[in-house]
Amino acid sequence: xxxxxxxxxxxxxxxxxxxxxxxxxxxxxxxxxxxxxxxxxxxxxxxxxxxxxxxxxxxxxxxxxxxxxxxxxxxxxxxxxxxxxxxxxxxxxxxxxxxxxxxxxxxxxxxxxxxxxxxxxxxxxxxxxxxxxxxxxxxxxxxxxxxxxxxxxxxxxxxxxxxxxxxxxxxxxxxxxxxxxxxxxxxxxxxxxxxxxxxxxxxxxxxxxxxxxxxxxxxxxxxxxxxxxxxxxxxxxxxxxxxxxxxxxxxxxxxxxxxxxxxxxxxxxxxxxxxxxxxxxxxxxxxxxxxxxxxxxxxxxxxxxxxxxxxxxxxxxxxxxxxxxxxxxxxxxxxxxxxxxxxxxxxxxxxxxxxxxxxxxxxxx
Numbered sequence: 001x002x003x004x005x006x007x008x009x010x011x012x013x014x015x016x017x018x019x020x021x022x023x024x025x026x027x028x029x030x031x032x033x034x035x036x037x038x039x040x041x042x043x044x045x046x047x048x049x050x051x052x053x054x055x056x057x058x059x060x061x062x063x064x065x066x067x068x069x070x071x072x073x074x075x076x077x078x079x080x081x082x083x084x085x086x087x088x089x090x091x092x093x094x095x096x097x098x099x100x101x102x103x104x105x106x107x108x109x110x111x112x113x114x115x116x117x118x119x120x121x122x123x124x125x126x127x128x129x130x131x132x133x134x135x136x137x138x139x140x141x142x143x144x145x146x147x148x149x150x151x152x153x154x155x156x157x158x159x160x161x162x163x164x165x166x167x168x169x170x171x172x173x174x175x176x177x178x179x180x181x182x183x184x185x186x187x188x189x190x191x192x193x194x195x196x197x198x199x200x201x202x203x204x205x206x207x208x209x210x211x212x213x214x215x216x217x218x219x220x221x222x223x224x225x226x227x228x229x230x231x232x233x234x235x236x237x238x239x240x241x242x243x244x245x246x247x248x249x250x251x252x253x254x255x256x257x258x259x260x261x262x263x264x265x266x267x268x269x270x271x272x273x274x275x276x277x278x279x280x281x282x283x284x285x286x287x288x289x290x291x292x293x294x295x296x297x298x299x300x301x302x303x304x305x306x307x308x309x310x311x312x313x314x315x316x317x318x319x320x321x322x323x324x325x326x327x328x329x330x331x332x333x334x335x336x337x338x339x340x341x342x343x344x345x346x347x348x349x350x351x352x353x354x355x356x357x358x359x360x361x362x363x364x365x
Contacts, residue, residue, distance in 0.1 A: 032081035047089035056105040102237040104194040111202040124156035133168035138208035142168040143215045144199045146222025149182040150175040154325045165358045192225035197240040215361050216247045223252025230277035246280035246364045248357045254297035280310040282360045286319040290341045324350040
């Protein structure tokens with residue numbers, strides 16, 4: 001069965017985004033394939049589903065397998081098993097590996113219709129998926145804040161800085177409402193991008209928000225989403241009704257590892273930032289980051305700038321991933337190959353990155 005597969009795809013990017021390339025095993029692909037065939041004894045019922053519905057079926061199938069540790073490379077098995085099933089259906093689709101960057105199947109988030117009031121004791125949990133704005137009637141420019149693996153105190157700090165600078169804020173919680181758990185069941189960066197577009201639509205519906213001045217900033221996963229949001233392709237894939245004025249990516253990459261592996265054994269990476277980007281983006285990166293290494297952005301950023309793209313970047317020397325997360329200071333990140341990096345909180349760099357972000361937004365405000 002597996003010999004018929006001409007392209008084995010893997011997006012084993014989570015939870016170690018900078019890990020070496022890992023392809024799915026034949027046994028895992030076969031397990032996913034057999035499980036789906038068992039759910040559809042009449043294969044024609046599966047074949048008649050739309051592409052998005054077939055994709056969601058495969059992902060829903062592997063979720064319990066991940067929870068019980070039956071799959072070591074779940075995101076690699078999804079597209080590979082899907083390719084086999086398409087072949088069984090006689091569907092002559094030419095799968096484009098780069099399309100994996102738009103894979104998002106979770107139900108849309110629900111955003112609170114109430115306008116929040118930020119105070120000394122407002123927790124980051126209380127801010128989740130709710131709009132907070134400065135005093136007054138507005139309309140205010142706004143910023144969607146896309147976080148990391150769930151809500152963390154640093155997002156509250158950034159929200160306060162943006163509110164003080166005159167922006168309304170919406171902190172998006174991609175993890176909590178869906179029961180995602182770090183290291184067990186995690187979304188792809190595309191889920192963060194899709195949630196950001198849904199947050200944008202919510203903001204555009206509010207009378208106290210300036211619909212033409214809505215920005216996005218993201219950290220780690222959210223930073224990967226910032227890169228995705230700069231491309232018009234994502235807006236088309238997600239059927240977004242609007243676009244962000246500009247985005248800022250904090251400690252994220254221009255591509256991620258855990259790639260798709262061809263039958264010949266060659267491997268590539270999954271792009272986050274691409275040359276078709278048409279929105280201003282600022283990428284703030286850390287020199288010592290092995291989780292989302294800056295090297296993935298070069299020479300791409302230089303080529304984009306030479307082509308007239310509105311791209312900007314800054315690399316903080318001797319700095320690690322999560323420079324702004326005091327609550328995670330000392331955490332040791334480990335790649336699949338055993339390389340380690342200890343998160344180091346840096347108040348001065350946190351302050352500088354925040355100032356650069358606000359100044360960047362103000363350029364387009």
